[in-house]
Amino acid sequence: MGAIILRRLATSVPTILVSTILVFALRYLMPGGPVEAMLGGGTGQYTPAQIAAIKARLGLNAPVPVQYWRWLTGVLHGNLGMSYYSQQPVTTVIAPRVIPSVELIIGALVVSTVAGGGLGILAAVKRGRPLGRAVQLGTGLGLSVPDFWLAAMAAGVFGLTLGLFPAVGFTPISQSLGGNIDTLTLPVLMLSVVTGSFLARHVASAMTAALDSPYIRTAWAMGLPPRTIYLNCALRNAAAPVITFIPLAVAALVGGTVLVENIFAIPGLGTEIVSSVSNEDYPVVQAIVLLVGVLVAVLNLLADVGLALFDPRIRNAISE
Amino acid sequence: MIMSGRRGGAPLPQSAPRPGDEVLRIDGLEVEFGSGPARTTALRGIDLTLHAGRVLGVAGESGCGKTTSALAVMGLLPRGAAVRGSIRYRGTELLGLPEKELRRYRGRHLAMIFQETTTALNPVIRAGDQLMMAARAHVRGSRADARERVRAALTDVRLADADRVMASYPHELSGGMCQRVIIAMALSCGSAVLFADEPTTALDVSVQEEILGLIRGLVTRRRLAVMMISHDLAVLADVCDDIAVMYRGEIVESGPAPAVLGSPAHPYTRGLLDCLPTLQGRRDTLPELPSDPAGTPTVPGCRFRPRCGWAVDACREPPDLVPVLAGQPRTSRCWRSTAVLGHGAREAGRAPGIPAAADHEGRG
Numbered sequence: 001m002g003a004i005i006l007r008r009l010a011t012s013v014p015t016i017l018v019s020t021i022l023v024f025a026l027r028y029l030m031p032g033g034p035v036e037a038m039l040g041g042g043t044g045q046y047t048p049a050q051i052a053a054i055k056a057r058l059g060l061n062a063p064v065p066v067q068y069w070r071w072l073t074g075v076l077h078g079n080l081g082m083s084y085y086s087q088q089p090v091t092t093v094i095a096p097r098v099i100p101s102v103e104l105i106i107g108a109l110v111v112s113t114v115a116g117g118g119l120g121i122l123a124a125v126k127r128g129r130p131l132g133r134a135v136q137l138g139t140g141l142g143l144s145v146p147d148f149w150l151a152a153m154a155a156g157v158f159g160l161t162l163g164l165f166p167a168v169g170f171t172p173i174s175q176s177l178g179g180n181i182d183t184l185t186l187p188v189l190m191l192s193v194v195t196g197s198f199l200a201r202h203v204a205s206a207m208t209a210a211l212d213s214p215y216i217r218t219a220w221a222m223g224l225p226p227r228t229i230y231l232n233c234a235l236r237n238a239a240a241p242v243i244t245f246i247p248l249a250v251a252a253l254v255g256g257t258v259l260v261e262n263i264f265a266i267p268g269l270g271t272e273i274v275s276s277v278s279n280e281d282y283p284v285v286q287a288i289v290l291l292v293g294v295l296v297a298v299l300n301l302l303a304d305v306g307l308a309l310f311d312p313r314i315r316n317a318i319s320e
Numbered sequence: 321m322i323m324s325g326r327r328g329g330a331p332l333p334q335s336a337p338r339p340g341d342e343v344l345r346i347d348g349l350e351v352e353f354g355s356g357p358a359r360t361t362a363l364r365g366i367d368l369t370l371h372a373g374r375v376l377g378v379a380g381e382s383g384c385g386k387t388t389s390a391l392a393v394m395g396l397l398p399r400g401a402a403v404r405g406s407i408r409y410r411g412t413e414l415l416g417l418p419e420k421e422l423r424r425y426r427g428r429h430l431a432m433i434f435q436e437t438t439t440a441l442n443p444v445i446r447a448g449d450q451l452m453m454a455a456r457a458h459v460r461g462s463r464a465d466a467r468e469r470v471r472a473a474l475t476d477v478r479l480a481d482a483d484r485v486m487a488s489y490p491h492e493l494s495g496g497m498c499q500r501v502i503i504a505m506a507l508s509c510g511s512a513v514l515f516a517d518e519p520t521t522a523l524d525v526s527v528q529e530e531i532l533g534l535i536r537g538l539v540t541r542r543r544l545a546v547m548m549i550s551h552d553l554a555v556l557a558d559v560c561d562d563i564a565v566m567y568r569g570e571i572v573e574s575g576p577a578p579a580v581l582g583s584p585a586h587p588y589t590r591g592l593l594d595c596l597p598t599l600q601g602r603r604d605t606l607p608e609l610p611s612d613p614a615g616t617p618t619v620p621g622c623r624f625r626p627r628c629g630w631a632v633d634a635c636r637e638p639p640d641l642v643p644v645l646a647g648q649p650r651t652s653r654c655w656r657s658t659a660v661l662g663h664g665a666r667e668a669g670r671a672p673g674i675p676a677a678a679d680h681e682g683r684g
Contacts, residue, residue, distance in 0.1 A: 128399070214436040215443070220396055221434075222454040222505055223427030232453075236444045311444050312489040 019293035081283035101268035107188035112196030120203025142197030151190040168265040206238035247299035339373035349405035370545040377560030390515040428458040431506030435518035441490035448486025455508040473504035496527035575650030585652040585661040
């Protein structure tokens with residue numbers, strides 16, 4: 001098992017390295033380039049001497065690979081640069097923003113895995129019957145309803161009209177656990193709709209394939225109880241596609257937080273990245289994108305290890 | 321439609337059947353799939369009997385209903401299949417039993433193995449754990465007790481290194497070993513009836529011989545009643561006591577294996593025997609005609625008539641499955657059975673393992 005982790009770790013290093021290059025390149029892709037961004041729109045009112053001074057201070061005169069190397073070593077030392085907008089270290093700006101987003105993503109991952117997984121199993125087991133059809137219809141609906149519309153409707157109906165939950169705003173967990181849960185319930189549920197529906201479809205097709213296989217027919221022929229057949233024999237085989245899907249789900253959820261945080265006014269990374277982009281505060285944007293990239297790479301690594309744990313054939317294939 | 325039978329935890333004979341005892345009796349079994357215009361009839365009323373310590377071979381082309389009849393007994397037909405007739409296991413009517421009841425019979429009294437070998441075992445569960453699951457599905461008792469039964473079953477299927485096999489995943493075992501493990505699963509709860517659906521088709525010829533020998537041995541030692549399904553008459557000739565030949569959902573000929581294979585009394589059986597490869601090369605007489613129900617026109621009278629070289633005007637009336645000769649346990653669904661029989665009996669043996677086979681020259 002250790003060998004598998006090492007091998008996968010070795011392959012994820014290049015992935016992360018490439019993502020840092022892409023993230024670094026962001027500053028050159030931004031309209032106007034870094035200097036204009038830092039000066040807050042338009043270099044017109046500055047003398048060329050002033051601009052040259054800023055360039056020198058930012059190290060923008062060095063060759064690009066050198067700039068990249070300086071930036072990368074800084075990142076590895078935990079120095080993500082200074083925010084242009086607030087003139088504070090990026091880490092200071094981002095740190096408090098990480099917690100609400102992580103809460104949202106973990107909450108949505110748990111809800112969509114449990115609900116989506118359960119519905120997927122149900123759809124496969126009750127396939128062709130009214131209940132199975134209803135589940136497939138529901139998840140189809142969940143996939144096709146625009147999430148921004150759904151989130152706005154939920155905020156309106158459950159937040160404003162029914163008053164069950166706060167429509168907008170966020171109470172940090174450090175302040176009040178109850179308040180924290182209250183403010184996160186709707187955003188988490190809305191975030192889970194698409195991912196959960198997707199996962200349900202995924203589990204349903206993997207379960208259906210497993211249930212149609214010769215080994216499940218053998219299990220029936222041996223008179224095993226249905227519960228054992230569904231949850232022990234079939235689900236173990238359906239686990240692989242689900243594990244592979246988790247990193248993709250997290251990547252999708254990160255995208256979803258941008259939307260949900262902005263609709264529910266939650267001070268997380270999603271709202272931060274939107275305001276940073278409009279402020280052209282590229283060190284913050286870079287830091288958030290890098291964070292997400294590393295997160296997805298690490299999750300992919302964990303998913304590969306999880307796959308090997310579940311399937312002995314994959315274990316063999318990797319160690320040979 | 322006979323759906324009465326004893327319901328709800330009917331008492332079953334706990335003693336093992338004696339050799340020759342009738343353990344399973346199928347009467348007038350009909351199976352239909354689908355509904356409305358898409359409805360197809362898979363079985364048109366078949367009668368079969370399985371005896372303890374005997375092997376019944378069921379032969380026929382793909383789609384003739386061999387597997388369907390076994391699945392019907394096991395209660396494993398897809399949902400929506402309409403089943404009529406009677407299936408009695410040692411006196412208990414199985415047809416119409418609720419799924420929950422029927423499940424007590426599967427694996428405990430009736431077991432079935434399939435053509436797939438490596439894929440018929442769960443790829444992500446160790447063989448030992450799968451065997452344990454089967455062993456504990458019906459018999460209450462400790463894990464240690466179940467483990468003992470599994471070991472005994474593995475010894476019974478001639479898997480010497482039981483510990484290694486139990487610790488292996490299916491992909492680490494050969495096809496022959498997998499089939500042995502599956503047979504051991506079927507035996508671990510003491511089934512009295514085994515349906516073997518093309519159990520050796522996916523295996524090498526040498527392994528095929530071993531598995532057939534193994535099944536034959538189990539029939540003798542455990543007094544197992546076996547229904548061996550195969551399209552390969554050479555395989556059936558090897559292991560069967562009795563043979564039933566099926567064509568398009570009907571039994572067209574049945575009787576003791578040496579008699580049926582030695583001197584067939586139905587043109588279809590003769591045709592199947594002619595298709596066996598010989599040392600002189602393969603002779604094909606049948607494959608020229610489509611065999612699926614959609615392909616061959618459905619004609620009034622004998623269903624085999626469009627493909628039959630013996631057909632005469634009388635064949636426009638449907639023949640019944642009747643004794644070929646008075647006082648003999650042989651039946652044929654053919655108006656000209658005695659003529660077919662007389663023709664075949666003069667021929668010398670041809671296919672390996674078959675006492676005497678028919679010749680296709682000069683038919684009709």
